Amino acid sequence: MSELDADLLVVGAGPAGVAAAVMASSLRMTAVVVEAEQVGAKLRSIGALENVPGSWSAGPELAKAFAADLARHQKLGRISLLSGRAVEVVGHDDRAEVTLKDGRVLTAPTVVVATGVTTLGPADVEWIDSPNTKWLPPLWRATADDLEGGRIVVLGADRPLGTWLRAHPETAVHFDVLYPATDGYKTDEVADETRVRLDLVDRVTVAPVRDGFRITAHHAVGEAHTFVVETVLTNMGSKPAAIPGLFVSTDGYCPPNEQHPRVLVAGDLKGAKMQRIAVAMGDGSRAALAPYYQAQAVPG
Ligand SMILES: Cc1cc2nc3c(=O)[nH]c(=O)nc-3n(C[C@H](O)[C@H](O)[C@H](O)COP(=O)(O)OP(=O)(O)OC[C@H]3O[C@@H](n4cnc5c(N)ncnc54)[C@H](O)[C@@H]3O)c2cc1C
The missing domain is CATH 3.50.50.60 (FAD/NAD(P)-binding domain)
Known part of the structure; x- marks a missing residue:
């Protein structure tokens, strides 16, 4: 001993x-x-x-x-x-x-x-395909200064989304929230938020590019939508x-x-x-x- x-x-x-x-x-x-x-x-x-x-x-x-x-x-x-x-x-x-x-x-x-x-990171969920990006920063750790003025893709509609917006009522920010059907019931609390665009997806592809990430959002109906953003945050629990x-x-x-x-x-x-x-x-x-x-x- x-x-x-x-x-x-x-x-x-x-x-x-x-x-x-x-x-x-x-x-x-x-x-x-x-x-x-x-x-x-x-x-x-x-x-x-x-x-x-x-x-x-x-x-x-x-x-x-x-x-x-x-x-x-x-x-x-x-x-x-x-x-x-x-x-x-x-x-x-x-x-x-x-x-x-x-x-x-x-x-x-x-x-x-x-x-x-x-x-949870991109590698932990089936609805995100990101072979070259195993980890992305979580929304709940971001400060207002980190995000002020930005257009940000948020992956997942877990509760910290509403909490973050209520905690930063004056922050000018735009969140494109790509979320799977299983998160649907959590979106009510941000449905009236003008700083949020909710996008129900089937699958998302995330690929690192020179100035950020190329995002492809696949939907159950209609064509996939591809765009580039500087900041991608996770919010999947x-x-x-x-x-x-x-x-x-x-x-x-x-x-x-x-x-x-x-x-x-x-x-x-x-x-x-x-x-x-x-x-x-x-x-x-x-x-x-x-x-x-x-x-x-x-x-x-
Ligand atoms: C955004 C957010 C808001 C919250 N708000 C509230 C609230 O208002 N009120 C409330 O009561 N609760 C709140 N919670 C929950 C609360 O934070 C947790 O219940 C509490 O922190 C749990 O304490 P813990 O000691 O079990 O774990 P943690 O606080 O998670 O501590 C675990 C520690 O272990 C360390 N660690 C992990 N793995 C290893 C390893 N392998 N080796 C060495 N160290 C390791 C971590 O770095 C961490 O410091 C919130 C949580 C979040 C994420």
């Missing part, structure tokens, strides 16, 4: 992972937190919050507070924050291991995996950011009850419902308490 890196490994420094690490530290456990981007990466793009207790009104403020919390516990010597991407998690009889992309292997009695969900080694159910999520006993799952990664900041924080805290009580052999 002397070769363990910490009492707890935490993968992902979103609300669930930060809550797990802080709870562990408060119990005098040591924790190593592995984060691929930055602390509270997702929160940094949430412009308005109204459901997080503590009078938080914007995601970036909360992300900064999380980073400050981790820094405080780092100074106490109980939390270490590692920049890196976890590529595998394995539970053994006597330990859990997390392998990072750079080859490092971390070991602890328990690991909390809280990697959340990640944005998300998929669980599951790490190899986790048990993954048919919907891609990682149910906690099916994992190795030393591998705990918290936050959005658990399932498609209940994806909220406060829920993730509670989940993360609970995940850190579980091994603590197990070690203490305290019932309940």
Whole structure:
């Protein structure tokens, strides 16, 4: 046991992972937190919050507070924050291991995996054909300054479209929204938006060209329509950011009850419902308490 890196490994420094690490530290456990981007990466793009207790009104403020919390516990010597991407998690009889992309292997009695969900890209959906473009930036991460004055193609009509337009009522922008029939029910909330043109498509081809992208929209009836735009954003929803080694159910999520006993799952990664900041924080805290009580052999 002397070769363990910490009492707890935490993968992902979103609300669930930060809550797990802080709870562990408060119990005098040591924790190593592995984060691929930055602390509270997702929160940094949430412009308005109204459901997080503590009078938080914007995601970036909360992300900064999380980073400050981790820094405080780092100074106490109980939390270490590692920049890196976890590529595998394995539970053994006597330990859990997390392998990072750079080859490092971390070991602890328990690991909390809280990697959340990640944005669906063109390669993840059948209605987009883009052999040379595997990834495009998501709409929900775009700022008003990024898009002001532009004509932008948005692939998919997921909910962040309405949220983005409501959050930026004064921004002069034109969205050509190409969406499949399965997204049809989500278009109601932007049907009256003058900054949006909705285009129901069968299939879309995206090809990079010198000044942007050549888009070909294929419709169920009529000829295909081809044009070139500078900016293409995705808005097709998300998929669980599951790490190899986790048990993954048919919907891609990682149910906690099916994992190795030393591998705990918290936050959005658990399932498609209940994806909220406060829920993730509670989940993360609970995940850190579980091994603590197990070690203490305290019932309940
Ligand atoms: C546009 C938008 C608006 C939202 N608005 C609200 C709102 O108003 N109120 C609300 O309650 N919720 C809101 N949510 C949902 C909320 O953001 C999530 O429920 C919450 O962030 C989930 O926390 P989490 O810790 O489970 O995952 P995340 O916050 O997604 O954190 C996961 C972390 O893991 C990291 N990571 C991923 N893979 C790896 C890996 N392999 N190795 C290392 N690190 C990795 C990521 O970089 C990330 O920092 C919104 C989400 C979006 C996208």
